[in-house]
Amino acid sequence: MPKRRRQSRVGLTLGRRFDAWLEHHGQSALTTIDQLLRAPLATSLTVMAIAIALALPATLHVLTENLRLLGGGWQQSAAISLFLGPDVDEAQAAELAARLRSRPEIATAQVISRSEGLAEFREYSGLGGALEQLGENPLPVVLAIDPTIPADDEPALSQLAAGLEALPQSDFARLDTQWSRRFHGIVDLLHNGVLLLGGVLGLAVLLVVGNTVRLEIENRRGEIEVMDLVGATGAFIRRPFLYNGAWYGLLGGIVAWLLVAVLVALMQTPVDRLAAMYFTDFDVVGLGARASLLLIGGALGLGVLGSWIAVGQHLRRVGPD
């Protein structure tokens, strides 16, 4: 015993201390996840609260990204729908379309016949029965025109639309760019909403993690005091609590990601139906690799930050000062 006592006063080597530091990190990570799994109800409540708070802005983000993609196609080609007069038949319409196609400011002009229009209307409006009652097709022939004029050149487009409307065969012309602009304005607004909501709900995650870690600190007050009295450093005492917060954040982020993935999958069917009405194929895009990484990494960061704040506030140490 006397010999050993002398030996023990020699400090631990640097390598040994690094090993111990690494080992304590691993140990803290494992012990804290073990503790979380031992209280599955309490843990899942906290994790769900974090996940829902994060899934909300993430879902809104997915929504705006999809809307943006959807709108991207429209913006490139501001379309003009030219509704022809009731007495214009399809042969005249085809002749007009051919003439219009030769104009430099028009890329394509496609005839949508009365029967095509009726078929679409019947299929998607659900008013097929009412149309049967009419006996004759009330729809006019329509020319779907793609101008070569860029979509942001509003005056030129309006001028073109006005010129087309003034044609003797025409009833009226509808320019779709205004609607597209408004649409993009709304998407931008939603995008700002995502950032704002993300900020507020990120704060909520900080509070949830902070409060949970605070309770954990209160529960383990005795242990903290004893560790302090036997010479554990502040970093050593803080470490398990920081891992605790990191786990909450990571689990919350993963569950949030899964929630968003499920929502995207659920959205695909109704979107397919809607896209079919507009004669397009549209695949709903999910979060993507970058946003997924940001979501889960951000959640982890928020977890660590939340517990770090709680530890700083509530981990009063035994001792002077």
Added chain:
Amino acid sequence: MIVFEHVTKRYPERGDALKDLSFRLEPGEMAFLTGHSGAGKSTLLRLIGLIERPTRGQVAVNGRNLGSLPRRSIPYHRRQVGMIFQEHRLLPSRTVFDNVALPLVAIGMGRKETGRRVRAALDQVGLLRYERVLPMTLSSGEQQRVGIARAVVARPPVILADEPTGNLDPELSREIFGLFERFHEVGVSLLIATHDLDLIANLPYRVLRLHQGRLVADSGNW
């Protein structure tokens, strides 16, 4: 090993707990600290463990002036001082082994060496057979011995004990003091606060007596 120079500790609520206290404990010395409750025994020990700082004067341990020790160095100081408390302060949710191992875990000792040392310490206090049980299942005297094993497991040069036999009958108290004598024999400095005057009367160790924060008697002031 422990030097107090004109130490005063004043609490805002209840005035001076220690007044102009000076004494010196040599390396390897074992001494008892006596006095009524409220005489300042616990305060004195808390100053050595750096749980408190003096209002005036200086405390030095192992040649190091504690007044100049920054806060971040406190853990390293505490590793030099094993502390034993009347109320044991064991963690009820951890086994006896894990409780005793805490100081070694805190300094990052390897698993194998930790196991060896914890068993050696438990063997010294005669509780090796209980290493796997929870402290609550042990008697008060046994719990106190677990606390002692925890204080000595990292082999600190100084051991402080605050009323270690406060709740124990005379026989168990004698056992505890017997343990302290064995640590004294291997060169540890011990300062033991107690009001068990009958028990220490027959022991050949220095006695420091405090009264209202002052050192009023010292049986072996060298």
